[in-house]
Amino acid sequence: xxxPRRHLFKGxxxxxxxxxxxxxxxxAAPASAPTWGVGAGGQRKADLGDGTFRNPIVSGDHPDPxxxxxxxxxxxxxxxxxxxxxxxxxxxxxLVNWSPVxxxxxxxxxxxxxxxxxxxxxxxxxxxxxxxKGEGWSIYAIWADRIEGPWSEPVDLKISGCxxxxxxxxxxxxxxxxxxxxxxxxxxxxxxxxxGPLEKAYEPWRYPDDWVVENFAPEGPKLLRRGGWFxxxxxxxxxxxxATGHMxxxxxxxxxHGPWEHCPRNPLVRTxxxxxxxxSRGHASLVEGPAGDWWMVYHGYENGYRTLGRxxxxxxxxxxxxxxFRVLGGDLSKPLPKPKGGVTGPSAPGLSDxxxxxxxxxxxxxxxxxxxxxxxxxxxxxxxxxxGRGTSPADSAPLTCLVGDRSYETEVTITxxxxxxxxxxxxxxxxxxxxxxxxxxxxxIFEYSEELPWxxxxxxxREVRLRIGNVENVVTFHYSYDNGRTWTRHGTRMEVxxxxxxxxxxFLALRVGLYAxxxxxxxxxxxxxxxxxxxxAESGV
Numbered sequence: 001x002x003x004p005r006r007h008l009f010k011g012x013x014x015x016x017x018x019x020x021x022x023x024x025x026x027x028a029a030p031a032s033a034p035t036w037g038v039g040a041g042g043q044r045k046a047d048l049g050d051g052t053f054r055n056p057i058v059s060g061d062h063p064d065p066x067x068x069x070x071x072x073x074x075x076x077x078x079x080x081x082x083x084x085x086x087x088x089x090x091x092x093x094x095l096v097n098w099s100p101v102x103x104x105x106x107x108x109x110x111x112x113x114x115x116x117x118x119x120x121x122x123x124x125x126x127x128x129x130x131x132x133k134g135e136g137w138s139i140y141a142i143w144a145d146r147i148e149g150p151w152s153e154p155v156d157l158k159i160s161g162c163x164x165x166x167x168x169x170x171x172x173x174x175x176x177x178x179x180x181x182x183x184x185x186x187x188x189x190x191x192x193x194x195x196g197p198l199e200k201a202y203e204p205w206r207y208p209d210d211w212v213v214e215n216f217a218p219e220g221p222k223l224l225r226r227g228g229w230f231x232x233x234x235x236x237x238x239x240x241x242x243a244t245g246h247m248x249x250x251x252x253x254x255x256x257h258g259p260w261e262h263c264p265r266n267p268l269v270r271t272x273x274x275x276x277x278x279x280s281r282g283h284a285s286l287v288e289g290p291a292g293d294w295w296m297v298y299h300g301y302e303n304g305y306r307t308l309g310r311x312x313x314x315x316x317x318x319x320x321x322x323x324x325f326r327v328l329g330g331d332l333s334k335p336l337p338k339p340k341g342g343v344t345g346p347s348a349p350g351l352s353d354x355x356x357x358x359x360x361x362x363x364x365x366x367x368x369x370x371x372x373x374x375x376x377x378x379x380x381x382x383x384x385x386x387x388g389r390g391t392s393p394a395d396s397a398p399l400t401c402l403v404g405d406r407s408y409e410t411e412v413t414i415t416x417x418x419x420x421x422x423x424x425x426x427x428x429x430x431x432x433x434x435x436x437x438x439x440x441x442x443x444x445i446f447e448y449s450e451e452l453p454w455x456x457x458x459x460x461x462r463e464v465r466l467r468i469g470n471v472e473n474v475v476t477f478h479y480s481y482d483n484g485r486t487w488t489r490h491g492t493r494m495e496v497x498x499x500x501x502x503x504x505x506x507f508l509a510l511r512v513g514l515y516a517x518x519x520x521x522x523x524x525x526x527x528x529x530x531x532x533x534x535x536x537a538e539s540g541v
Contacts (some may be wrong), residue, residue, distance in 0.1 A: 013150045034277070034333065040350030044405055046096050046314075047347065052335035053096045053314070055278070056302075058348070059404025061309025062511030063299045064114035064164075064220065064283050068124075072343070075147055076297070076312070077104065077126065080112045081508055082368040082429075083400065087115065087126060089147060094342025095295060095314060099349065103361030104142060104151045108369055113179060113507075114220055114283065118167045120175065125191055127177060128154065129163035139177065141192055148469065155192050159185060162198070167191075168223035168230070170256035170285070178221040180357030182234055184256075204234055205249045205262040206242035213245040214238020220283040225257075230256055235282040236267075239310075240301075240501045243274040246282035248298060248327070268327045269298060269315070276331040277303050278313060286317060286325070291341030294319065295343050296327050305406055306500035307428075307473060309509025339518065351410075351512075351529035352400055355384040367427065367513070376516075383413075383525030386516040388420045393437065394449060395431050398513035399524075405531040410512050411467035412527045413483060416440055418520025424466045426475060427513030428499045429506055436466045436477050436490065437515070443479060444490055448499075455492055465526075468512070473497040 003159050017143040036044035037053050046053040058065075064079040073091055076098065080086035083101035092098045105112070110132035117126050124147055128140040139159040144151040159165075162179040169175055174195075175187040184201035185194050204218040209355040213236075220235040229252045238245040247270035250263040283296035299310040315329035317335065329336055353359060357380065366373045368376050377399070390396040403410075414422045416439070423437025423444070430449070437444045443457040443464070457483075467478040467487065477490040512529070516522040 002271055026063065038057040039347050041352055041529050042405075042408075043261050043348060043350065043529075044531065046349045047268075047338070047344065051338055053338050054335050055313045055315075055332045056311035057096055057297075057314045058090065058098050058312040059308070060311060060402040061511075062312045063310035063507065065285065065297050065299060065312045066115055066117045066222075067285050067287050067297050068117050068119055069287055070119055070147070074287065075101070077115060077117050078312070079114050079507070080105070080365075081506070082111055083365035084108050084369050084373070085365055086112055087128070088361060089117070092342075093345045093346075095289060095339045096259075096342070097345050099346040100362045101148055103365075104144070104149060105154075106361065106374075107153075108132070108373075109140065109154055113137075114164045114504065116165045116167050116177075116222075116371070117386045120167075120169070120191060123519055125167070126151075127157075127165040129165065130154070137161055137163055139163075139179070143192070152514075153399075157187075157192070157194055159194060159198065164219045166221040166223050166533060168225070168256060171230075171254075172256075172374045176256060178223060178232070180217075180219040180221075182218050182221045184234070202232060202234075202251060202260045204236055205251070205266045207247070207267065211237075212242045213247075214241025222285040224286050227323065229254065231258060231284060231286070231325075232287060233284050235284070237270075237282065238280075239282070239431060239507065240280055243276075243279035243301070243303075244271050246271070246280040248282050248284040248302075250324070252323070263324055263435065265324060268325075269296070271300070271331075273318075274303070277333045278331065279303055279306075280310070281313065285361055289339035289341065290339055290343075291339065293317075294325065295339060302406075304497070305473070305500065307496060307510040308404060308406075309402075309500075309508075310497065311404065317506070348404075351403070351527075353527045355379060355524060355527065356394070363401050364399050365401075366374070366397045367400050367429070367511075373397055377378050380523065383415075383523045385521055385523050386422070386514070387521050388422075388516045388518040390517045392421070392451070392517055393423070393425055393427070393433055393435065393446060393513070393515045396515045396517045398425060398515040400427055400511040402509065403510055403529070408529060408531045409469040410527070410529045411465060411478075412514060413463065413465045413486070413525045414438070414514075415463040415523040415525070416520060417462070417523070420516055420520030420522050422514070422516040422522035422524075424468055425513035425515060426468060426470065426496060426499070426510050428504055428508055432499045432504045433513065434466075434475060434494050434496060434499075435468065435513070436479060438464050438466075438479075439518070445477065445490060447492065447494055452492065455490075488519045 425435030
């Protein structure tokens with residue numbers, strides 16, 4: 001049935017799309033498409049419930065994994081870049097189901113890259129490459145007597161110009177850090193200062209010159225002592241760039257001081273074709289499974305979904321008669337048997353939030369915050385109060401949460417006070433975001449970091465419920481003036497598959513973001529996240 005012409009004209013003047021009479025659902029996935037387990041809120045999880053799992057084991061942007069086996073429990077943390085609270089620690093008892101413990105770093109230290117989580121003499125340490133003032137990198141250390149914290153304030157080890165630390169205890173009983181390069185420096189016994197010069201440790205294996213890679217970039221050295229050998233696992237080929245660039249190589253030595261011999265099977269992991277499901281695979285560590293078998297943890301980009309960032313992958317390892325190892329699992333396109341002997345624990349919690357309790361450092365983090373950023377937020381009856389900062393999403397510090405699904409729908413109710421502006425975003429960085437925002441007088445839409453002023457919709461309200469649906473990188477926006485009973489689709493859709501590192505740099509991911517700007521406050525309430533939801537037909541005009 002056709003709409004009356006007066007409704008057509010009204011819809012066009014408002015800048016909103018016409019109500020869809022029969023909104024088409026996305027086409028069904030082919031029968032051969034991979035499936036995952038279903039977690040909270042429909043989120044995908046690795047455990048398929050039948051003794052097998054499908055990668056990723058931690059979905060969404062969890063790059064540069066560092067893993068620690070501590071008795072029967074495993075802990076991991078990842079690069080957190082500009083997110084604070086940062087360095088969220090995750091735990092597992094089967095290497096497949098992972099749940100967050102909490103954040104180890106609460107005060108901004110600038111951008112944080114690949115760290116190393118270790119335990120030495122009963123104390124936990126995290127070695128952190130950071131650039132707090134944008135003036136150069138150094139390695140910092142924090143420590144705790146319990147993995148849950150409290151964690152110490154960062155100690156600057158003054159190892160300038162270095163990233164990607166890997167801790168090891170040598171055959172002499174002394175502590176060392178290996179860093180990008182691959183270089184080595186000795187630490188004091190307490191692990192909180194250096195005790196010698198930074199020196200070359202190893203000349204990495206080189207791939208054939210005609211391979212399509214980003215650059216040589218030896219980085220991410222991780223070390224393991226087993227059977228009288230030290231094994232040095234390194235990433236080369238560049239972290240992003242071409243899908244075939246990043247790779248994992250290994251070397252071994254009887255002494256931490258070398259000489260090192262290259263593994264004859266190098267590279268042990270590499271994406272060889274852009275047709276594979278996981279790209280740029282690298283930055284690996286070895287870990288012993290619950291039953292004594294061995295596994296490799298590393299990261300990769302999902303084919304077609306670089307917007308999700310580098311996700312954490314798990315592959316079985318086989319030790320060979322010559323004292324080397326090989327990585328099994330192929331291109332990880334099919335389910336794999338779970339590690340034997342593990343105890344299945346909880347997986348990632350749901351992302352929906354009524355803001356009745358503090359989930360900062362588990363789900364929520366500020367992007368590139370100022371030292372006083374935490375003071376902007378307060379839990380109040382009915383939601384989270386967020387004071388305005390900046391004039392728009394482009395100069396605010398949005399509150400963000402990571403997502404790990406190819407398709408999802410998320411919505412939130414926002415109530416304004418004062419001269420505030422607020423909204424919901426898909427946020428990569430301040431130069432790359434899309435979303436809806438509003439002031440008391442207008443609804444705004446942002447496309448690729450800029451407002452579309454011609455699409456502004458006048459109104460006179462202080463409370464709006466906003467929705468973003470992302471179906472395989474095609475984004476649809478809705479808004480509701482009656483708390484979600486009826487919805488209107490905005491007249492602009494966007495395609496966001498290009499909002500990733502190879503376009504904008506920074507090694508980040510496209511997160512859900514909530515921002516508040518201007519002179520006033522926004523109260524956030526009833527945040528809902530549903531994964532893998534089809535596009536809905538909306539009601540209301």
